[in-house]
Amino acid sequence: MPNSTNTVKIGIIREGKIPPDARAPLTPEQCAEAMVELPVRIVVQPSPVRCFKNEEYTAHGIHLQEDLSDCDVLLGIKEVPVAQLLGGKTYLFFSHTMKKQPHNRHLLQAVLQKNIRLIDYEALTDERGERLIAFGFYAGIVGAHNALWTWGRRTGQFSLPRLCESHDYAEVLEVYEKLILPPLRIVLTGTGRVSTGAAKNLRDMGILQVAPEEFLEKDFSEAVFTQIAAQDYVKHREGQAFDKTHFYAHGEEYVSAFAPYYRRADIFINGIFYDKKAPAFFTVEEMQQPDFQIKVIADVTCDIVPDSSVPSTIRASKIADPVFGFNPKIGQETPPYLPDSVDVMSIDNLPSELPRDASAFFGRQLLEKILPELLHGRASDAIRRGMIAENGSLTLEFRYLADYVAIQV
Template identity: 50%
Template sequence: MPAPKSLSADSLPPHSLRIGLIREGKVPADQRVALTPKKSVEAQTTYPGLRVIVQGSLVRAYADQEYRDLGLSVQDEVADCDVLLGVKEVPVALLVPDKTYFFFSHTIKKQPANRELLRAVLARNITLIDYELLTDAAGQRVVAFGRYAGIVGAYNALLTYGRKHGLFELKPAHQCVDLDDMQEEYFKVKSLPPLKIAVTGSGRVAGGALEVLDKMGIRQVTVHQYLHQDFAEPVYAQLRSGDYHRHRDGRPWDTADFHQHPASYESTFAPYLPLTDLLIACAYWHPAAPRLLSEADTQRPDFRINTIADVTCDVNGSIPVTRRAATITAPAYDYVPATGELAPAYSAPENITVMAVDNLPCELPRNASRDFGRQLLDHVFPHLLAGDPDGVLARATIAKGGQLCPRYAYLADYVG
């Protein structure tokens, strides 16, 4: 097997490292792209030893001509490139042997649907670098679509609440040209009753959700105010992990310990159940962590939540009424507390209407792609083009040379 090409731009002649932007092959097709036309040009300008080649696509949010207009090469195949950048999982039939790929593989939790994908990666001697695993020295992710998941998720939450109660009709996010167009819809949200909105989480996703609520003019209150005061206007509170969990043996809250040992904690979300009208769930959930609420909770006489936007969309996860993922075009369904069954969205006032879409950033693909490309240029390309001295890429490499990397050896039984 030939030695892999060095990824150091300092010692490379022009165009010696070719990066291919692959056409998304997963069905349904994703309109996002790792690098927009302008970000592609910026990459070439910043690193003279790099050339970006674009695989033609009829569904990408940025048309092929937008790349050509900036002097970028668009061609039907990019198999001659050294590094291939995608977004979603690459279908097994499209994987090119002996290449370095970047994409979200969704394999690190042993997801059954992607077992054959990882097996093919190993069999074809592919180096797989997963965006989800790219972290800095402190362990924080450096690239993600989370902000736009939160933005679209909160928008869909209000869209769903408005439809359920006949208050207003917002244009679906996927029908908006971009974020600016979607924000024009915010002005329709003027007839909200004095409801209480709980937003869980403190990361990128929750941050995106809070952006929307703030721009819609919904006032943020403290957790204490949320629990102990009534308001004559709609308000929201951001609930961090320590606001609705406690250690089982009564120890003081410890965020780091919670992330390391989630099974040692229990949910204390019960006080919010009789106070909350709309729940926007943006918190990352580990399968060992307690569920936010139970199906039995939904039958309590004082249970008040009538609309849930499960932005994280963990099916049968932290929110047990999230029984399945919905779709962009049909983003909601009803859960019937009396029977535990699902029903069409908005079919009865007493039902809980659930918005659960697992690819929310796809609804604003141009904006989401711009942000993602910015993150790649700022936090990944410097390592890609300088030999990865800090191990950023190494930590995110699941497979190389036909083998699982040591950090991901636990996947051996998954692919065995």
């Protein structure tokens, strides 16, 4: 592992997954800052799709380098294609292997075969188990925007640009200043990074935030949203008082209390972390009832049926085709914007719609929280917790993946 006594050479890899991701782990400015503040040298593999042009890096004194074989550490975003992995290196990227995802089994097998030290951003946590680095905040921002964009497309009441067609978030804020919304009612679930980002976006649009009780009991002449936590949308099946710790440990003992919200909301933005032991917000049968008022669902967390808190999230949608319809009467997908269907926005890589802003946000966390820890090497508990593989073996925390990588397909 690199240590703080020597200059560590870091390479930012070109994203190789198809379709390619435009995000970067560090912006040009952050690369330059890192080389001043830390004992590192950073080079960048040229890319035609990265949101920051090659010339933006060179303008900040960052060299372009195609062959990264002399680098100590390689930084990426999405899964690295097996053929592009360099043996014996330390990699940081989102591997999507921690839940034994079948499509990435071969990737983790190759990591072990090539003696790669794999540090997964998703596994980098503090001593309380809280993640140190994530894109969730921007997933929330984009998800909330897309919820309103979908409503505008469905009803024709207003029009919003796609974020993926905007230079950055600042450009969209200028649009929001002129936006006139009808008296919509929006319910947002969750209190974490995703929901915090979504709430910021709704406030940036000028939408008034109201308490859950007000949302359920009052009528408003302007667009409003409420943000609800677990104690608002579930209850113990035996009537016991809600206890957050107990709910997270014994979700199967709880039932949904979300019905009052689906009777009052036009738009539902889902930002919770879902444990399949917990109840879904509602059933397909409830969606068939006349009092189910929701017409647009932005499922930012995008857990797919059957392990989903939202029964209409039957698949992930894509940035190029963000919305599909779901007809609860037949339980099937339809084209979007039909009267008998609920429109579902379930893009699974939302931060990619605002790659420059999301990259800057992510890179700040990487620069301040992760790179200093990485330079401490084995002395860093955070890096140890985030390390899936080393020296051809799974680390102690990830030995539960042994059966996953043992399967030969």
